[in-house]
Amino acid sequence: MYYHSTRNNNGHYTASEAILKGLADDGGLFVPGEIPNIANKLGELAKLSYAKLCHAVVCEFFGEFRGDREFEADVTRAYDKFDTLSTLELKEFDKVCYMELYHGPTCAFKDFALSVLPCEIRAAKRNLGAEGEYAILTATSGDTGKAALEAFRGQEGFKIAVVYPKHGVSKIQELQMNSTTESNTFVCGLEDNFDACQTLVKEMLGEKIDGVNLSSANSINIGRLIPQVAYYFYTYLRLVENGRIGMGQKINFSVPTGNFGDILAGYIAKKMGLPVNKLICASNMNKILTDFFKTGVYDKRRKFYITQSPSMDILISSNFERLLWFVTRDDEYVSSLMRDLKNDGLFMAKELLPFLKDFAADYATEQETAEEIGRVFKEHGYLIDTHTAVASAVARKMDLPEYTVILSTASPYKFCSSVLEALGETPSEDEFESLDRLAAISGMPAPYTLTSLRNITRVHDNCGGVKEVKAMIKDFLEKGDA
Ligand SMILES: *Cc1c(COP(=O)(O)O)cnc(C)c1O
Numbered sequence: 001m002y003y004h005s006t007r008n009n010n011g012h013y014t015a016s017e018a019i020l021k022g023l024a025d026d027g028g029l030f031v032p033g034e035i036p037n038i039a040n041k042l043g044e045l046a047k048l049s050y051a052k053l054c055h056a057v058v059c060e061f062f063g064e065f066r067g068d069r070e071f072e073a074d075v076t077r078a079y080d081k082f083d084t085l086s087t088l089e090l091k092e093f094d095k096v097c098y099m100e101l102y103h104g105p106t107c108a109f110k111d112f113a114l115s116v117l118p119c120e121i122r123a124a125k126r127n128l129g130a131e132g133e134y135a136i137l138t139a140t141s142g143d144t145g146k147a148a149l150e151a152f153r154g155q156e157g158f159k160i161a162v163v164y165p166k167h168g169v170s171k172i173q174e175l176q177m178n179s180t181t182e183s184n185t186f187v188c189g190l191e192d193n194f195d196a197c198q199t200l201v202k203e204m205l206g207e208k209i210d211g212v213n214l215s216s217a218n219s220i221n222i223g224r225l226i227p228q229v230a231y232y233f234y235t236y237l238r239l240v241e242n243g244r245i246g247m248g249q250k251i252n253f254s255v256p257t258g259n260f261g262d263i264l265a266g267y268i269a270k271k272m273g274l275p276v277n278k279l280i281c282a283s284n285m286n287k288i289l290t291d292f293f294k295t296g297v298y299d300k301r302r303k304f305y306i307t308q309s310p311s312m313d314i315l316i317s318s319n320f321e322r323l324l325w326f327v328t329r330d331d332e333y334v335s336s337l338m339r340d341l342k343n344d345g346l347f348m349a350k351e352l353l354p355f356l357k358d359f360a361a362d363y364a365t366e367q368e369t370a371e372e373i374g375r376v377f378k379e380h381g382y383l384i385d386t387h388t389a390v391a392s393a394v395a396r397k398m399d400l401p402e403y404t405v406i407l408s409t410a411s412p413y414k415f416c417s418s419v420l421e422a423l424g425e426t427p428s429e430d431e432f433e434s435l436d437r438l439a440a441i442s443g444m445p446a447p448y449t450l451t452s453l454r455n456i457t458r459v460h461d462n463c464g465g466v467k468e469v470k471a472m473i474k475d476f477l478e479k480g481d482a
Contacts, residue, residue: 001034003018004031005030006031007024007027007334007338009331011024014064014128018222018223020213022205022214022216028334028338029318029319029325035326036061037273038057039274045233050234051080054234057230057233058075058226068127070123075116081104082111088103088231088235096405097239097403097404098408099235101231102409107411107413108144109409110144111151112228113225113227114144114151115147116227117223121158124223135160135209135213135214136159137163137205139218141197141311141314142310145177149177153182159476160185160217161476161477163188163200163201164187164194165192166189168193170431179458179459186462186472186473188460188469188472189463193313195316196466200469200470204473218318219319220318220319225268228265229272236275250277251275252404253276253279253280253404253405254394254405254406255280256409257289258312259319267279267323279360280391281359281362282361282362282364282390282394282395283363283364284312285305285307286307287363288315288317290362296348296352296353298320298337298341299346307369307386308415309389311410312387312390328355360400370389371393383438383442384408385412385415386415387415388409388410392406411446414450416435416437419438420437432454435451
């Protein structure tokens with residue numbers, strides 16, 4: 001299977017080339033020429049462990065990795081770092097179930113894809129006989145940063161630089177990133193929001209730096225997106241196994257959405273033949289996607305909110321460009337919409353709405369999000385984080401008749417202050433006191449990865465505007481051996 005840019009259907013890249021490049025030269029995102037249908041393989045997939053299923057899904061798209069034994073072993077090792085045997089846990093209630101995607105090494109769902117990305121890059125390098133070090137540039141709204149650092153720290157042949165919005169991440173998220181000791185890592189705060197971080201990274205990927213191969217760990221990389229498809233299949237097959245649904249029965253997935261990577265993986269799963277009814281695109285107050293799905297107008301000229309679900313505080317959802325391509329397959333049309341967005345701050349695509357029936361979209365206010373945390377805890381004695389709460393609240397508002405799976409994207413202990421407040425408690429100044437309080441109230445122990453940050457030393461303390469940050473990153477990349 002070949003890949004090309006969303007902005008040029010004539011390109012012809014192998015999977016390895018697309019993964020190593022990250023972003024196409026014309027600024028578009030790589031998309032596969034076709035989506036393989038595996039509906040007739042569900043029975044077979046049901047027998048596989050998570051790592052094996054993920055490997056099978058990845059090989060459907062990146063066929064050239066199929067016979068690579070080292071790649072297969074590498075993927076298995078990557079998921080060995082998760083703290084539960086099943087890799088993800090399901091908490092099933094009557095009409096809904098929470099798909100806990102936060103049992104990876106950094107307690108974020110982003111671990112699922114980022115753990116596999118280094119394996120894919122190594123396989124792509126073997127495949128192309130590519131030499132030299134790869135520098136991974138990453139913009140983060142909080143969780144991608146640490147998950148990427150965890151995946152690449154200390155890995156031979158890689159350097160990793162992370163940029164986060166200085167005032168847009170939680171204290172625990174910042175500590176997680178800034179305490180990464182390995183010398184092949186660099187972490188830096190930008191005095192701006194996440195969209196500006198993402199733009200900075202995209203710009204740097206476009207500027208060549210001598211002697212450095214640049215790639216990205218953001219979901220603009222197709223190698224980051226595809227592994228996420230696996231958990232939709234895995235979860236569906238577990239629900240069948242548990243007798244919760246029948247094979248072939250359609251269910252909904254409610255996805256707390258920011259950059260549109262997670263939900264796009266769900267869309268791909270559906271196109272591959274997974275029985276899905278609606279993909280619910282759940283937003284917080286930054287509801288640009290809700291508005292698009294309702295009106296066909298994508299307008300970023302609006303107030304930007306910093307919310308209690310910071311990983312969803314995004315106005316330019318990169319992966320949305322891929323969806324626009326998948327539903328139209330028209331590179332010129334996609335290019336023109338992206339030009340409009342860049343030049344005028346909006347694009348209009350009302351004509352697409354009839355083709356977007358796989359999705360349902362709505363948003364939750366800050367109050368609705370907090371109330372949802374309280375309600376779920378009261379009803380089920382179960383704690384969810386602020387992002388999951390958005391998806392949960394939106395799914396409840398919609399009240400669709402089918403069984404609904406809510407993607408639970410972060411551990412509640414990553415956002416202790418907001419979660420405590422939602423439970424009617426006053427959070428403490430000290431994030432770790434809040435963490436202890438939350439554990440005491442819920443009776444669910446906090447994950448060691450987070451509690452162990454208590455006495456950790458910060459090794460990175462960088463911050464600046466766009467120019468300074470770019471210069472610091474260049475400096476780090478040009479510095480000889482890490
Ligand atoms: C990144 C993230 C999201 C949003 O996922 P996208 O793929 O960017 O839409 C939601 N919740 C959490 C906790 C995240 O870290």
